[in-house]
Amino acid sequence: MILESLSIKLTSLSSKGGCGCKIGPGELSQILRSIPEGVRDPNLLVGTETNDDAGVYKLSDDLALVQTVDFFTPIVDDPYSFGQVAAANALSDVYAMGGKPLTVLNIVAFPIKTLDKAILGEILRGAADKVREAGAALVGGHSIDDQEPKFGLAVTGTIHPDRVRTNAGAKPGDKIIVTKPIGVGILTTSIKKDQLSPEEVSRVTRVMTTLNKTAAETMEPYHVHACTDITGFGLIGHTLEMAKGSGVEIRLYQDRVPVLPRVRELAEAGFVPGGTKNNFNHVKDSVTFDASIDQIGQYILCDAVTSGGLLIAVEGSQADELVAKLKANGVEASLIGEVFAAQSQEGRITVSVSEG
Template sequence: MPDAPRLSSLAHGGGCGCKLDPAILRQLLAAQPAAGPFERLLVGNETSDDAAVWELDDGTCVIATTDFFTPMVDDPVDFGRIAATNAISDVYAMGGRPILALAILGMPLGKIEPAVVARILQGGAEICAEAGIPVAGGHSIDAPEPIYGLAVIGTCRREAVRRNADALAGDAVILTKALGVGVYSAAIKREALDEAGYRDFVATTTLLNRIGPELAAEPAVHALTDVTGFGILGHGLELARGAGLTLVLDADALPLLPRAAALVQDGFVTGASHRNWSAFGAEVDLPADLPDWRRHLMTDPQTSGGLLVTCAADRADAILDRIRQGGYPAAARIGRMEVGPARIRVGG
C-alpha cells in the first residue's frame, strides 16, 4: 500500500483524549437504570469506578473492565502496547490482578495493511505477556477509524477491593506517574516531539500499574483509581464526590513529564483538556495567580496514567517510598482529603 497514512492521522483524537465529554457522559449515565439489587455486585456503575466487581461464593471477586481508543502514536507496536497497558490498569486500580484479556479491534479496511494491524496486536500481546496473562480471544470489525483495546478480567479477595469512593478525611493523596501525556500526544500529532521526548512518552504509557494490588493489601490505603482521560482534576473530583470530601491539591507538588511545562506553554493543549475544564471547572477552586499552563496540565487527558492513592497520613511517607522502590520514581505526595464540600481546592 503506497503512501500509507500515519496511524494518528486516521483518528480525530487519540488515546484517552478521545473519551466522551465528561459532562455528556454524566448525563448519559444519569439516564441509565441502576445496576439493580444484586447482592454480589460489589462495584457497579454508581461510583464512576474503574471496573465492575462481582463476589463469588468463597470471597473471591471477579473484576471486569473494557477500554479501547484510537491511536495517539504512529508506530503500531507502540499503539498496541499503550492501549493494552491502559486497559489492564483498570484491574490494578481496583486492587486486583489480571487473569486474561480479550482483544477489541476496529480497523478501516483498505486504509491500513494487514501487516500493520498484526503489529498492533503484537504490541498488545507483548504487554499482556508482561502482565502474565493470555489474550484469549476477542472481536474485530471494519471501522472508519483505527480502534484497539482490551476487555480484561481479574480477581482479588473481597477485602482487597479498593473503590475510588472510600477516601477518608485526613488522608494523604499520592500520584504514581507524572502528568503531561496529553500534551506530549498533541506534540506527536504535529510531529513536534523529539526522540528523547517520545521515549519518555512510551516509557510512562507502557509502565504497568502492577503496584495496585500491593497497595490494596495495605490497610492504610483507603481509595484507588487511575488517572486517564479526565485528567488529575476530573479523576480527583471523582474521589471527592465519592467520599463527600474536599480534595486539596498542591499544584507545585504535581509530578510532570520533563517537557510537559514547556510544551503546554508552546500551545500543545488538547481539545479534551478544554472540554474537561468546561465540564467540571465550576467544582474546582483555583488560586487567582495560577497560570493557565498549570491549569491545562491539571485537565490534560492522561492515557495509561498513574494511580491516584489515598492513605492514612501517618503511613504516607512509607507508602510513597514503597511505590518509588517498586518502579515508579515520579511518584509524589500531591495533596490531602479534608472535611468540606465535594470539590477540589488547588494551592501551591
Template sequence: MNEIKLTQFSHGGGCGCKIAPGVLSKLLASMPAGIVPPDLLVGTDTADDAAVYRLNDRQAIVATTDFFTPIVDNPHDFGRIAATNALSDVYAMGATPIFALAVVGMPLDKLPPEVIGEILKGGADVCRDAGIPIAGGHSIDVLEPIYGLVGLGVVDPAKVKTNAGARDGDVLVLSKPLGIGILSAGLKKGLLSADGYAQMIRWTTTLNRAGALLADIDGVHAVTDVTGFGLAGHLLEMCRGSGLGAEVDFNALPVIEDAAALVREGIATGASTRNWASYGSDVVLPADAPEWQRKLMTDPQTSGGLLIACAPEALEAVQAAILTTQGAPGKVIGRMQAGSPVLTVA
C-alpha cells in the same frame, strides 16, 4: 509499514477521545435502573474504574473494558499503550489480572495486515509481561483504528480498593507524572522531541502493578487511575464518592519535562478544554493562575498513574509498593479534607 501514520486516521487519540465527563453524565443519567444483585460490590454508582462481582467469601471478579484510537504512529507502541491502559483499571481496584479479551476495530481498506498485526503483537506483549493470556476477543471493520482490551482480574472482596473510601486527612499520592495528553498534542504538531517521545512511551507502557500490592495495605482507603478526565476530573470523582474535598499543591505535581515546556507554549488537547467545561466549576485555582496550569490539571492521561488516598502512617508502605513495581516511589501531591466535593489548588 513505516510510512503509515496511525494518528492521521484518528480525530482524537488515546484517552483524549473519551466522551467529555459532562456529556457522559447526562448519557448515563438517561439509562433505566438495572438489576443490582447483592453480590455486585461495585457498579456504576461512583464512576469507578471497574465492576466487581463477589463469587464467594474469598474471591471477586473484577471486569473492565477500555479501548481507543491511536495516540502514536508506531503500531506496536499503540498496541502496548492501549493494553497497558486497559489493565490499569484492574490494578486500580486492588486486583490481579487473570486474562484479557481483545477489542479490535480496523479500517481494512487503509491499513495493511502487517500494521494491524503489529498492533495486536504490542497488546500481546504487554499481556505477556503482566503474566496473562489474551484468550479471545472481537474484531470489526471500521473507519478509524480502535484497539483495547476487556480486562478481568481477581481480588479478595474484603480488599477491594474503590475510589469512594477516602478519609479526611488522607495523603494523596500520584504514581506517574502528568503530561501525556500534552505530549500527544506536541507529537501531532511535529513539536515533540525524541526524548519527549521516549518518556511518553516509557510511562504509557508502565503497568500499574502497584495496585495489586496496595490491596494488602490497610491504610490505603481509595484508589483510582488518572486517565481521560485528567487529574482534576478523577480526583473530583474520588471527592464525590467519598463525600470530601481535596487540596492539591500544584508545585508538588510530577510533570514530564517536555510536557511542562510544551504546555507553557500553549500546546494542549481539545479534551483538556472539554474537561474543564464539564467540571471546572468545582475546581478552585489561585486567582493569578496562568491558563497553562488549568490545562495541566485537566490534561487527559492515557495509561496514567494511580491516584491513592492513604493514611499518613501508610505512606511509606505505599511508596515502597510503587517503587518496587515501577522504579520510582510516586509523589505526595495533596490531601483529602472535610467539606464539599471541591478541589482546591494551592
C-alpha cells in the same frame, strides 16, 4: 520497532473520525442519567454509582470478578507501542481496584483493505507482550473492518470481595499519592503535530506503557482507603470523583505534582487537546485554584491522560513510607495532596501552590 517501510503515521488516521478521546465527563453524566436503573443484585459490589472504571461482581465469599473495557484511536505512530499503550491502559482499571488481571479479549477496528495487515499484527503483538507481562491470558477478541483504526481490551480480573478498592473511601487525614507524571494528553497531541523529538516520544511512550502492576502490589499491605487510575478525565477530574464519592475535600499542591518535560511550553504554544479543555469546563465550578495558577497551569492539571498512574488515598501516617517504597520499586511516585472533612457532601478540590 517502527515499521518505517510502511510510511504510515498512525496518529494522523484518527482525524477521519475525531480525536478518539473519551466522551467528556459532563456529556457522559447527562447520557447516563437517562438510562433506567438495572436489576438490583446484592452480588454487584461495585457498579456505576461511584464512577469507578471497573465493576466488581461477587461469586463467592472469597472470590469476586473485576471487569472493565477500554479502547481508542492511535496516539503514537509505532504500531507495536500503540498496542502496548492500549493494553496497559485497559489493564490499569483492574490494578486500581486492587485486583489481579486474569483474562483479556482484544477489541479491534481496522481498515483492513487500505492499511498493511502487518500494522495490525504489530499492534496485536505489542498488546500480547504487555498482557504476558501482566500475567494474564489472551482468550480471544472481536474485530471489525472500519475506516479508522481503534484498539483496546476487555479485561477480567479477580479479587477478594473484602479487599476491593474504589474511589469512594478516602478519609480525612489521608494523604494523596500519584504514581506517574501527568501531561500525557498535551504531549500526545504534540506528537500528531510533529512537535516532539524521538527521545521525547520515547519518554512519554514509556510512561504510558508502564503497567501499574508494581504500584498496585506495593501498596497492597498499606492502609489505602481509596484508589483510582488517572485517565481521560485528568488528575483534577479523577480527584474530584474521589472527593465527591468519599464525601471529603481534597487539597492538591501544584508544585508537588510531577509533570513531564516540555508540557508547559507546548501547552502555551497551543497544543492543548479538546478533551483537556472539556475536563476543565466540567470541574471548574468545584475547584478553587490559587490565584497564582494561570489558565495554562489549570489546563495541565486537567489534562486528559492515557494510561496514567494510580491516584492513591492512604492513611496519612503511612504516606511517606509508601512513597519511599514505591520509589525503591521503580515507581515514579509523588505525594501531592491531602484529605480534609468536607464542607458539603458533594466534595471540593482546592489547588494550592505550596503547603506553606
